[in-house]
Amino acid sequence: MSVTGLLAEVADVGRDATRGGYSRFVYDHAELTLREWFTEQAERRSMEVETDRNGALWAWRHGSGGSVAPGAVVTGSHLDSVPGGGAYDGPLGVASALAAVDLLDARGVRPARPLAVVAFPEEEGARFGVACLGSRLLAGAIDPDRARGLRDAEGRTFAEVAAAAGLDVAHVGPDPARLAGIGAFVELHVEQGRGLADLDRPVAVASSVLGHGRWRLVVEGEGNHAGTTLMADRRDPLVAAAAVVLAVREVARRYDDARATVGRLQPVPGGTNVIASRVDLWLDARHPDDAVTAALVADVRRRAQELAAAEGCTVSLVEESYGGTVHFDAALRDRLLGVLPGAPVLATGAGHDAGVLASAVPTAMLFTRNPTGVSHSPHEHVEDADAEAGAVALADVLTDLLGA
């Protein structure tokens, strides 16, 4: 089946009428529907589907013929989205992997080693706050107890929600045996930028993933009545938080190539006629050099403390997740370039499960052209022809890696 056809099957799952685009959060109805779709598609392809200890779905084709060579070749991506996300971030990689399996079958490829298509949970961290939660747990990059205790906006823990979806949460955590069985992981993903559009090419090979982290700031002041509190008598944390948002941009502009964003800010209690008592806001900061990111965040912390004090408020800043810049396995990257001669090599400012797994297994990525260059938005796009070109490129790479 074509990539376009596969994506069309889930085009109405998790549409967000308020934000536009899609909101598909781990273990919510939409994501559970996508899990069912994935399982059905895999079983249609005679693939054996399992859920790993962290909630990732793995669809397996075991090696055929005599002894199965060790070192499974794994491909796939994620099904969850950011709030109001596009149709391709995540699902394109999963659909392209399924379409690549169809191409391997059509070509009569007989893999000499196991092949798996994987869908990692909570890549965006949109529900429990930590990006790539499923792959971080697999790779031992987050403490299982911390993961179990992560809470969503309603205060429900990952443990409660995952258990309600059938996961045995007592066993979430590193899975070294599963990692040891992987010879290579290749993730195809929509490009979240204009590199391929500007080069007028359909597919690229990735070189690196920009280091990035998330920090939570809590500004506290004095909640009060909007009508009975004179301006001189206020300690308004929302005013301080607004100044912090502007300071984040000011600080980031001092560091070449840095990116820093406050995309989420929540006043408490959040009433129109209420001076907030507290404001929670989250900083997303990224730079190729981890030391620069650390310096940038230290600057933000200092400025936030000054700005909060000026409003008679206090502020705390706590790291929620961090992953340093990842350079993909050079030998695997070059092997992909051997299969895809002339393919551009692009870095990405976006995080991926591949960036997490790279610490444990040889990992590579392919990007499919996005003519808008926009992502984490309903305006993210992939032309049908490019979607198919991506699947063909992935099938070519898998054929090579499977030692067929």
Ligand code: HGY
């Ligand atoms: O935030 C990111 O870069 C990725 O989309 N999770």
Ligand code: MN
């Ligand atoms: Mn994303």
Ligand code: MN
């Ligand atoms: Mn993604």
